[in-house]
Amino acid sequence: MKHVLFAALAGGTALTALPALAQQSECTAEPVTLRILRTPGNYPYPAAIEAWQQEHPCVSFEINEVPFAQLGDTIAVQAASDDPPDILVYDGPNTQSYAKAGILLPVTDYLPEGWDDDILPATKAEHSYEGEVYSPGIEQTTVAMYYNKALTDAAGVTPPQTLDEAWTWPEALEAFKACQQGEAGAPSVWGLGPTRFGNGQPGLVYQDLIYQRSNGDPEADPESTAYKTFWAMAPDGSTVEGYLDTPEAIEALTFYRALFNEEGVAPKVGIPNAFFDGKACFYIDTPAAGSALLKDPVIEWGITPMPYFKSPVVHTGSTTIGVTARSNNPEIAAQFAVDMSWGELAYMNVSQRGNLPTLKSLFDRFPIYQDYPMKVFVDQLEEWGQPRPPSPYFAQYDRVVTDALRSVAFGGDPEEAMQNAEREVARAMRR
Amino acid sequence: MTAIDRQMDAPRAAPRPARNARQRKDTRTAFAFLAPFLILLLVFQYVPLAMMAKNAFMDYSLLNPDAAKFVGMLNFEDMFYFDDARESLAATFLFALIVVLIVIPLGFVLALFLNSTLPARALVRTIIMLPVVTSAVVVATMWNFLLDPSNGLINGVIALFGLPRQPFLTSPNQALIMISVMTAWQQVGFATILFLGGLQGVPKELSEAARIDGATRWQVLWNITVPLLSRTTLFVVVIMTVFSLQAFAPAFLMTDGGPNSSTNLIVYHIYKMAFVMQNAGYASALSLVLLLIVLGISLLQMWLLRAKWNY
Numbered sequence: 001m002k003h004v005l006f007a008a009l010a011g012g013t014a015l016t017a018l019p020a021l022a023q024q025s026e027c028t029a030e031p032v033t034l035r036i037l038r039t040p041g042n043y044p045y046p047a048a049i050e051a052w053q054q055e056h057p058c059v060s061f062e063i064n065e066v067p068f069a070q071l072g073d074t075i076a077v078q079a080a081s082d083d084p085p086d087i088l089v090y091d092g093p094n095t096q097s098y099a100k101a102g103i104l105l106p107v108t109d110y111l112p113e114g115w116d117d118d119i120l121p122a123t124k125a126e127h128s129y130e131g132e133v134y135s136p137g138i139e140q141t142t143v144a145m146y147y148n149k150a151l152t153d154a155a156g157v158t159p160p161q162t163l164d165e166a167w168t169w170p171e172a173l174e175a176f177k178a179c180q181q182g183e184a185g186a187p188s189v190w191g192l193g194p195t196r197f198g199n200g201q202p203g204l205v206y207q208d209l210i211y212q213r214s215n216g217d218p219e220a221d222p223e224s225t226a227y228k229t230f231w232a233m234a235p236d237g238s239t240v241e242g243y244l245d246t247p248e249a250i251e252a253l254t255f256y257r258a259l260f261n262e263e264g265v266a267p268k269v270g271i272p273n274a275f276f277d278g279k280a281c282f283y284i285d286t287p288a289a290g291s292a293l294l295k296d297p298v299i300e301w302g303i304t305p306m307p308y309f310k311s312p313v314v315h316t317g318s319t320t321i322g323v324t325a326r327s328n329n330p331e332i333a334a335q336f337a338v339d340m341s342w343g344e345l346a347y348m349n350v351s352q353r354g355n356l357p358t359l360k361s362l363f364d365r366f367p368i369y370q371d372y373p374m375k376v377f378v379d380q381l382e383e384w385g386q387p388r389p390p391s392p393y394f395a396q397y398d399r400v401v402t403d404a405l406r407s408v409a410f411g412g413d414p415e416e417a418m419q420n421a422e423r424e425v426a427r428a429m430r431r
Numbered sequence: 432m433t434a435i436d437r438q439m440d441a442p443r444a445a446p447r448p449a450r451n452a453r454q455r456k457d458t459r460t461a462f463a464f465l466a467p468f469l470i471l472l473l474v475f476q477y478v479p480l481a482m483m484a485k486n487a488f489m490d491y492s493l494l495n496p497d498a499a500k501f502v503g504m505l506n507f508e509d510m511f512y513f514d515d516a517r518e519s520l521a522a523t524f525l526f527a528l529i530v531v532l533i534v535i536p537l538g539f540v541l542a543l544f545l546n547s548t549l550p551a552r553a554l555v556r557t558i559i560m561l562p563v564v565t566s567a568v569v570v571a572t573m574w575n576f577l578l579d580p581s582n583g584l585i586n587g588v589i590a591l592f593g594l595p596r597q598p599f600l601t602s603p604n605q606a607l608i609m610i611s612v613m614t615a616w617q618q619v620g621f622a623t624i625l626f627l628g629g630l631q632g633v634p635k636e637l638s639e640a641a642r643i644d645g646a647t648r649w650q651v652l653w654n655i656t657v658p659l660l661s662r663t664t665l666f667v668v669v670i671m672t673v674f675s676l677q678a679f680a681p682a683f684l685m686t687d688g689g690p691n692s693s694t695n696l697i698v699y700h701i702y703k704m705a706f707v708m709q710n711a712g713y714a715s716a717l718s719l720v721l722l723l724i725v726l727g728i729s730l731l732q733m734w735l736l737r738a739k740w741n742y
Contacts, residue, residue, distance in 0.1 A: 073706045076493040097709075101494035186581040186596060199687070201601075267581055268601045399707045403689055410601040410690040417691075427513065428708055431490060 027058040032329050034336060037078065038089035040065045042319055043138060043349040044340045051348065052339055059332060069198075072395065079103040084324045086333040092126055092137070092320040093388045093398065096237070099129035100392035105323040105330055106132035110338045122316040123358040126387035135322040136341040137358035139350045141286040142314045142385055143207055144376050145172075145307070146293075149300040151189060151281045155179040159282075159304035161372050163379050166305035166312060169211070169255060172282075176265040179281035184264030191265030193280025196289075200270010202260060203406030205388055205398050206315050207284055212244075213386075214308035215252035230311055232401075237391030240425045244401070245418035252309055253405075253414035260409045268410055275299075287369075287377050291354035294368065303373035305380060316385040318355060356381060396428035480722075487716040492709035499712070506716035516717060518692055519700040520724075522607055526696060527675035529611035530618065534671050535664070537615070538622030543652075545623065546630045559620035567617075571684035574613045575600070600686055603693040610681035610694055618674065622667050629663030630656070669732050676725055697721055 036044070042065075049061060064085065066074045071090060078084050080103070090098070098104045111133060116124075120140060127135040147159050155178045160166055167175070176191025194200045195207055202208055209232060216229030225246035232249075233240050259266045267274075275283035276298055283289070284306070293301055306314050321340060323333045339345055341358070347365055350357045356377060357363065368374045391397060404421035408414050450458075487506055491499030510516035541559055545552050562570060577584050578599040586596040600606045637659070638651045646654070657664075679698045682688050688695035688703065695703075697717065705714035 076706055076709070080494060080496050098494065101492060101709075102498075103494055186586075186590075201687075268598070269575070269579055269581070271582075396708050399703070403687070403692075406687075406689055407603075407691040410598070410603075412603070412691055428710070431492075431710065 029058045032059050032332055033062055034059060034087060034329060034333055035062045035064065035085040036087040036089065037064050037066070037074065037085040038087075039068045039071055039319065042089050043353060044087075044089075044321070044336075045349055045352045047352070048340060048345045048348040052336065052345060056332070056336075059336070075103070079324055079326070082326070083328075084326050086324060086327040086329055087337060088322045088324060089319055090322060092123075092135070092317040093390070093394045095127045095134050095320065095322070096129045096390055096392045097395045098322065099132070099134045102325055104134040105325045105327065105334060106134055107136060107323060107334050107338055108133045110334045111136060112338065112342050115342070118359045118361050120316070120358050120360065120381065120385070122381070122385045122387045126317060126390055127320060129392070135320045136338050137320050138341040138346055139318050139320075139353060139355040140316055140358045140381060140385075141288070141318045141355045142316050142377060142381050143284050143286055143306065144314070144380060145304045146275060146283045146285055146289060147302050147304060148275065148278060148281055148283075149302050151179055151181075151278070152302075155281070157281075159302060161302070161304065161376070163305050163312070163376075163383060167307040169214075169252075169307045169309055172307035173255075173259070173263060173265065176259075176282060177263065180265055185261075187264075189278070190267055190271075190274065190280040191282065192259065193274040193283040194267045194270045196270075196285060200272070201268065201406055202266065202409040203402045203404075205401050205405070206317070208256070208405045208409075209388070209401060210306065210313050210315060211256045211309075212249040212252040213313050214311050215248040216246070217311055226310075230313070231389065233389035233391060233397065237389070237393070239429065240397070240422050242422075244404075244422050244425075245415055249418060250414045253408050253418070255309075256405075257408050257411065257414060261411050287355055287374060288353075290374050290377075291368075294374075301373075303376045305376055306384070312384045313386050314380045314384045315388050316381060317388055393425065393429050397425050400424040400428070483715045483718055486712055487719045489712045489715075490710075491712055493705060493711050494709055496711075502712065506713045507720075509713060510716065510720070515692070515695075515700065516720075519695045519697045522693060522695055523676060523678075523697040526607060526611050526614075526678065526694075527672050529608065530615045530675045531668060531671050533612065533615035534619050534622045535668060537619050538667065539626050539660075539664075541619065541623040542626030542630055545627050559623055561620070562617040563620040565617075567680035568684060570613065570617055571680060574609075575685055578609055601690055603689075603691040606686055606690060606694045610685060613685075614675065614678060614681055618671060622671060625667050625670075626660070626663060629660045633659045665733060665737070669729050672728060672732065673725055676721070676728070 038044075053059060068091075072094070075088060075090055075098075079088070079098070080101075084103075088098075088104075095104065099106075115136070119137065123137040123140055124133070127133055127137055145159075152159060152175070155175075157175045157178050159175065173191075179189070180187050180191035181189035195202065195204060197204050197207065213230050213232050216231070217224075217226040218230045220226040220230075225242075225248055228243045229246045229248040229252075231243065233243050260268050271279060274280045275285075275289075276293075278299060282304075290303065293299070306312070321337045323330060323337050327333045340349060346357060346359060347362055350362065351366070356369065357366070363369060363378060369378045388394065389397060400421050404417040407417045486499075488501060488503060489499045490502040490505065541555070545556055578586075580586065580596060580598045580601050583599070585599070590596060598605060599609050633656060637655050641651050641655055677698055678696050679702065682694050682696045682699035683702070686694040688699055698721070701714045701717045701721070704717065705711045
């Protein structure tokens, strides 16, 4: 028991003690402690912190971690307090919400020369608000469709491996049906496995809003429903009226609903590890799943680009790093946040987590992304990547639209669901 | 003579005897012992309650409380203008009604069983108390697996009989009933213990006298036990109703308030409005309304179920 207690105490203090121990240069100024709020296992990682501390020996760190599901609530409570954390590692699409609320400090003045040319456009759009950059971004993710090669081979299905050959959704549905084993709606092997995000239920904006967006056209007349369908929110973030319940969106959502109901090729609730246990032919996930399978190939697998209706699109975004406006040490905190996302330190952080970098110059340093299968992610990011609709009301939009998409997946009427969603988002925007 | 004159001439009440040093010391000691609790009560109950009442008339988000502005009755007007409050309250009342309708008779029957001399009482007591002491998260996770629309145990049994699988938590028509049944299953043990306490307090002489006079067991139960348990019944009904109106975990852990807001229980809705939708003023207004509703229902139930018999 004594050993367990000792181990717990040692472990509990390790997070704060480790960086301090690593300080090798001598501190000759006032010591500063930066407080970081992040999710477990997220960056900034110890190696990058220690390297940074070589140049900043007077800075130590106190790290607090909360599960991702509680991160938004925790930030809402802590960020507005008199003594907030200095650094937040938060869900990227919330940047504009936090900027509008005055939680985040603009870091534009701290960005290094060349940042503008090096950063992915989708990342910059997501993290900017009213002409200021509020987060330099560290990593980027997007989703693609993994497949179980043994199952697809057995079904005689050959998924495409490049973007120019990507399936449309009706083509993908035929593959799901061909590969699925068992009764529709309750098979032993699903055509399309459940998401690992959230509670495993469908509807997440990150993964499922792209069905209707891909039935739009970004190049169409801005007044057309095709244009509004693709953007899913006014480009300036001012309204959603007429952007979610367009005929194109309803058509796509009717197809989406059929996947879970009439066709019965996708489950309505989560099944832990369904894809990795061979219980699903196809599965939509980020590069994290590929990184895990490369390390431990429990199945024979491949990646196919995300299917689409008319305009290929995938959502970008990940957690990102920002500085609180009420930080007691804004200068050094901003410097730290920017340094963590630039050059060698950015590489150290991104390489440990296994996602994609936000800096184009770093892509060459990740060999796994140079070739198939992981190259699909890079190609998608560069050619199809779009941020989730950037808006100061994204948090509210995300929740309302997720609920609407989920009700459609559960068999609800797409038009009614999207009309209600537009009304609810408009209500949030009224404030 | 005016009324005031008469009042002045009336004999004055006897002055209170002077408190001696011992009594004053006792009073100070009593306050010293009570102070920690009273301060905690004030700081953590009444001050937040007052702040909530004030915030109900403000428009603000938790992300930026400094930008709060007074909006008068807007938050209360929104409850009528938008459907969410009405739908959420309706779902909550229906949830509470189903829970109470299941828990009260079932709890009473189980208490009668535990109060009897029938065998296996210890086993039954353990079985019905286990859900009460089990974490809500564990219970919700377990029922999520049981109610899985594709591969859940309950659907497996249904399929064995050749019946169609049920969507349960993914159906707007079934989800509320399912979380009500789950909550009733979890709470019935608590109600049983309360009823058992009441049953063991009923004087045995009354039922023995009735039996000697020729009353059947059913007549004893219906004409003696049930009336004499009215105070306990009142307590259980009030407790279960208030518990149900304040339910949060089933909506948070199992359904996210869906599908189509069918399980959007009011406390979960308040949480969602404050923390997700960042509309803390509206959430405060909803909380205030809920407080008044719970108070009103409790008072009404106490009046309707007031005891006519004492023992």
